[in-house]
Amino acid sequence: MSNIDVTVRSVIDELACLTVSLSSLGDDDDLYDLGMSSHASVNVMLGLEDAFEVEFPDELLRMDTFRSVSAIRSALLALGVQEVQS
Amino acid sequence: MTTVAGIDAVSVSEIEAAIARFGDKYTRRVFSDGEVADSQNHPVGFATALATRFAAKEAVLKILKPDDHIPSWRMIEIRDRENGSREVVLSAYAAELAIARGVSDMSLSVSCGGGMAVAAAIGQVATSNIKTES
Numbered sequence: 001m002s003n004i005d006v007t008v009r010s011v012i013d014e015l016a017c018l019t020v021s022l023s024s025l026g027d028d029d030d031l032y033d034l035g036m037s038s039h040a041s042v043n044v045m046l047g048l049e050d051a052f053e054v055e056f057p058d059e060l061l062r063m064d065t066f067r068s069v070s071a072i073r074s075a076l077l078a079l080g081v082q083e084v085q086s
Numbered sequence: 087m088t089t090v091a092g093i094d095a096v097s098v099s100e101i102e103a104a105i106a107r108f109g110d111k112y113t114r115r116v117f118s119d120g121e122v123a124d125s126q127n128h129p130v131g132f133a134t135a136l137a138t139r140f141a142a143k144e145a146v147l148k149i150l151k152p153d154d155h156i157p158s159w160r161m162i163e164i165r166d167r168e169n170g171s172r173e174v175v176l177s178a179y180a181a182e183l184a185i186a187r188g189v190s191d192m193s194l195s196v197s198c199g200g201g202m203a204v205a206a207a208i209g210q211v212a213t214s215n216i217k218t219e220s
Contacts, residue, residue, distance in 0.1 A: 015107075037100075038094075038144055038147075039096055039100050039101075039104070039140060040100075042104065042112070042115070042116060042159070043103075043104055043107070043108075045115075046104075046107075046108045046111060046112060046115065047107075049111075050108075058158050058179075059155075061155070061156050061157075061158055062154050062155050062156060063154055063156060064154055
């Protein structure tokens with residue numbers, strides 16, 4: 001698991017208010033289907049910004065950007081976050 | 087013209103938690119300066135006033151029906167009128183979406199109680215959504 005995945009999952013665990021446990025969450029599972037509300041997605045976005053010291057520009061404010069762990073990882077890579085495999 | 091409606095409910099405690107966790111960063115990303123100022127001395131309290139505005143923004147989004155690209159929350163501004171009612175002011179991509187969808191004459195109703203804020207938006211849309219069978 002990469003540094004990005006570990007931190008993304010930590011932010012999701014704290015802020016997404018999912019109806020399932022983090023341990024059962026797959027990289028491509030739909031977070032909205034698993035209970036993440038619109039307001040929770042705001043919190044996830046802000047939590048990711050704090051954790052990775054980035055800011056999501058308006059063009060990335062799409063439902064798909066925050067739909068899954070893998071989608072969030074792609075967005076963070078596009079914002080220049082460096083991925084390190086552990 | 088077809089009448090369309092959107093409704094949303096938000097827990098006030100969710101807004102309080104976001105303010106506690108992210109402070110000004112949260113309010114600046116989600117609400118306009120005017121919305122924050124209007125909410126600061128609101129009789130229902132700051133977090134509840136913001137919660138009704140967030141619910142209203144989401145209710146308006148349900149009328150605008152963005153496919154995937156969501157307008158930034160600040161592009162959907164919920165302003166207080168002198169008579170106590172609220173009005174919707176759209177800007178940038180949110181305004182473009184409304185034009186593209188043929189949405190006009192939006193009106194809002196908001197309420198709060200029991201720790202929840204709710205909002206309903208009604209709008210007129212130029213295109214019909216009535217399905218017919220041939």
